[in-house]
Amino acid sequence: MKNLLVLGAGACAAAAVSVGLLGAGVASADDAVVGQTFADAKAALSQQGMSAQVATTVGDRKDWNECIVTSATPASSIDGFGESKGGVMNVNLNCYAKYGTALWPGYSLQSPTGRKMYEADLAAKEQREAQQAAAQQQAEAAELAGEDAQVAGE
Structure with missing residues (x-):
């Protein structure tokens, strides 16, 4: 009788583990x-x-x-x-909206989720602005180089 109880308890434990593993996915x-x-x-x-x-x-x-x-x-x-x-x-x-502003409701900037979204958007904005500034400087440098070449050719 004791063996049946132990066997039954072992089978229940194995079933619980397998159900837990299936649910984990x-x-x-x-x-x-x-x-x-x-x-x-x-x-x-x-x-x-x-x-x-x-x-x-x-x-x-x-x-x-x-x-x-x-x-x-x-x-x-x-x-x-x-x-x-x-x-x-x-x-x-x-x-x-992702995070709340004066015009749009959303996550509070005081919440971890709202703060994370806001900081990610701010970093993306700063990166875009840096890329635009670099492109503008490169265009201005190319324009100056073209003017210098034109002056030298005259």
Whole structure:
């Protein structure tokens, strides 16, 4: 009798471990898409053999493909007709601006998410401005070199 109880407990433990391991793959899929745009999340889930289904949206300032995924959970694997429809991820979208401004609602700049988005946009803006300034300096240098060559040729 004791052997049956030990065997039964061992089988239950093995089943729990295997269920935990199977669930780990799905958990990583939903964590991986949080913070991405819906378009990027759809592409990432597609590479994993899954599809994205919008569960909820907050805000109406953007097209769905530009909205930010705020959370994701695996959809029920059985539909209303009792048929399996695995491989679907329910996503919740924030369709406001990335971070709040005086004109647009969004994540607070005091929140880690809002601060991160703001700093990334600020760094991208500074990089664009630096590239534009370098291109302008290069164009001015080329123009001066052309004028110098023209003066020397006269």
